[in-house]
Amino acid sequence: MPPTALPRRALLAAGLATPAIARAQGGDWPRQTARFINLYAPGGANDLLCRAFCQAMTQITGQQFVVENRTGAGGTVGSDAIAKARADGYTMGLGGAANLAIAPSLFPGLPYDPARDYTHVTGLYRQPNVLIVNLDVPARTLPEFIALLRAHPGRFNYATGGAGTTPHLSGELFKRRTGTDMPFVQYRGGAPALVDLLAGQVQAIFDNLAGPYASIRDGKVRALAVTSPERSPVLPEVPTMAEVLPGFDLTSWNGMVAPAGLPPAMVLRMAALSHQALRSPEVVRVFTENGATPWLAGPEDYAAYARGQEPLMRDLVKASGATPG
Numbered sequence: 001m002p003p004t005a006l007p008r009r010a011l012l013a014a015g016l017a018t019p020a021i022a023r024a025q026g027g028d029w030p031r032q033t034a035r036f037i038n039l040y041a042p043g044g045a046n047d048l049l050c051r052a053f054c055q056a057m058t059q060i061t062g063q064q065f066v067v068e069n070r071t072g073a074g075g076t077v078g079s080d081a082i083a084k085a086r087a088d089g090y091t092m093g094l095g096g097a098a099n100l101a102i103a104p105s106l107f108p109g110l111p112y113d114p115a116r117d118y119t120h121v122t123g124l125y126r127q128p129n130v131l132i133v134n135l136d137v138p139a140r141t142l143p144e145f146i147a148l149l150r151a152h153p154g155r156f157n158y159a160t161g162g163a164g165t166t167p168h169l170s171g172e173l174f175k176r177r178t179g180t181d182m183p184f185v186q187y188r189g190g191a192p193a194l195v196d197l198l199a200g201q202v203q204a205i206f207d208n209l210a211g212p213y214a215s216i217r218d219g220k221v222r223a224l225a226v227t228s229p230e231r232s233p234v235l236p237e238v239p240t241m242a243e244v245l246p247g248f249d250l251t252s253w254n255g256m257v258a259p260a261g262l263p264p265a266m267v268l269r270m271a272a273l274s275h276q277a278l279r280s281p282e283v284v285r286v287f288t289e290n291g292a293t294p295w296l297a298g299p300e301d302y303a304a305y306a307r308g309q310e311p312l313m314r315d316l317v318k319a320s321g322a323t324p325g
Contacts, residue, residue: 027265029089033064036256037082037093039075045210045290046254049125050094052286056277074164074324075099076107083117087259089266092121095257097166101309105317106164107324118257120306122271123297124278125287127252128228129170130238132212132221133204134197142225142244145204149180157183158204159197161190164322166252167206169313170227172320174206177245184320197221208252209234209291227251234291253295253309255302267299 036054040046047069054065070078070093079099085091100114112118131142137156139145149156160167163186175182185202187193190211197205198220205212205221209232216223216235223238229249231240241248256274258267277283278294287294297305 027269029266029269030061030063032090033066034090034092035085036065036067037078037091038067038069039071039078039094039099040069041071042069045127045208045292046094048290049254049287049292052283053124053274053277056280056283057273060273060276060280074103074107076103076110076112079103080111082257083112083259085259087119087261089258089262089270092256092258092270094124094254095120095306096254097252097309097313100257100306101313102164102166102169102317104310105314106322114310115307117260119260119262119267120299120303121256121258121262121267122274122299123253123255123295123302123305124274125254125292126228126295127208127210127290127292128226128232129167129206129250129252130209130212130216130226130232130235131170131174131204131206131224131241132197132216133224134200134202135220135222136200137203137222139224140222142239142241145224146178146180146244149178149182153181154183156203157185158206159185159187159193159202160206161187161193161211163320164317164324166250167208168322169316169320170250171206172316173248173250174241174245176319177248194221213291232291233293234288250312253305255295255297255306271299 036050038047038050050067054067057065070081075098078093082093095118104110104114139148158171160171190207193205194212194215196202212221215221223235225239225241226232227241228251229240229242275296278296284294
C-alpha cells in the first residue's frame with residue numbers, strides 16, 4: 001500500500017472545534033516532555049531513525065521528545081510498556097512488523113494485544129530488505145539466481161540475523177514464490193552473518209538494507225533485489241523482487257503507537273506534527289543514509305496496514321517453523 005497522508009477533511013474537522021474543546025481533546029498537544037519508547041538497542045539503524053524523528057519533533061513543537069530504549073524479547077518488553085502507559089499522549093513508541101505483526105505468532109502468551117491495546121497514530125518509515133550474494137556465486141541477476149537454485153536444490157544457503165524477523169520471512173516468502181530449496185542459517189545479528197558471507201561460509205543473505213549497505217556500495221557483495229514494491233532511492237539501480245515475482249512485498253516497517261484511548265483530536269494533531277517532522281530535510285537525510293523512506297500514513301491507513309500484515313506474517317512464521325531466539 002503506498003504511503004498516504006492524513007485525510008484533509010479529518011484535519012479540517014479537527015480545526016473546526018472551539019479552542020476550549022480542542023484543548024480538552026488534546027488539540028494543543030504537546031504541553032510537556034514526551035517519552036518515545038524505542039524497542040531496539042542504542043546505536044543501531046532504528047535508534048538513529050527514532051532519534052532523528054524525535055529531534056525534529058522537539059524543534060517543531062518546542063517540547064522535548066526523549067528516546068527511551070526498552071529492549072528485550074523481540075521488542076515485546078518495550079511494546080508492553082507502551083500498552084500499559086497512561087493514555088495521555090506523552091508516552092508513545094514504535095509499532096511495526098516485529099511487535100504488531102510477527103510477535104503474536106512468534107511469542108506465546110504475549111502480554112499485549114496489538115489490535116486492542118494501542119492507538120495507531122502515524123506511519124514513520126519503511127526499510128526494504130535486500131537479497132545479497134557472495135561475489136563467487138555465479139549469478140548476476142535475480143532470474144539467474146533463481147535458475148541456479150532450481151538447478152542445484154539445497155546447495156546454496158542463506159542467512160539472516162534471526163529467526164522470525166522480516167529478513168528471515170522475506171527469505172521464506174522468496175522460497176515459496178520461486179519453489180526453490182535454499183537452507184536457512186540463523187545468526188545472532190546481521191553483522192556476523194555478513195562476515196561469513198564475505199568469507200564464503202554462506203552464499204546469500206536477506207537483511208535490512210541499512211546493514212549491508214556499505215558492503216554493497218563498496219562492491220564487496222552483489223545486491224540482487226530489494227523486497228519493497230518500489231526501488232530504494234538509496235540503491236535505485238537494484239531491482240525489486242516484484243519486477244520478477246509480481247506482488248512481492250515484505251518490508252521492515254515502523255509507525256508510532258500510543259496506549260489505547262487517546263482522543264481523536266489529539267491523534268490527528270500528533271499525526272500532523274509527525275508528518276511535518278518526517279518531511280524535514282534532516283530527517284529525510286538520516287532516513288536515506290540508513291536505507292529508510294519516510295512513511296506518511298495517517299492513523300486509519302496505518303492501522304489498516306498493520307492489521308493486514310498480521311495474517312501474512314502468521315502464515316509465514318508457521319511455514320518457517322520459527323521460534324523465539
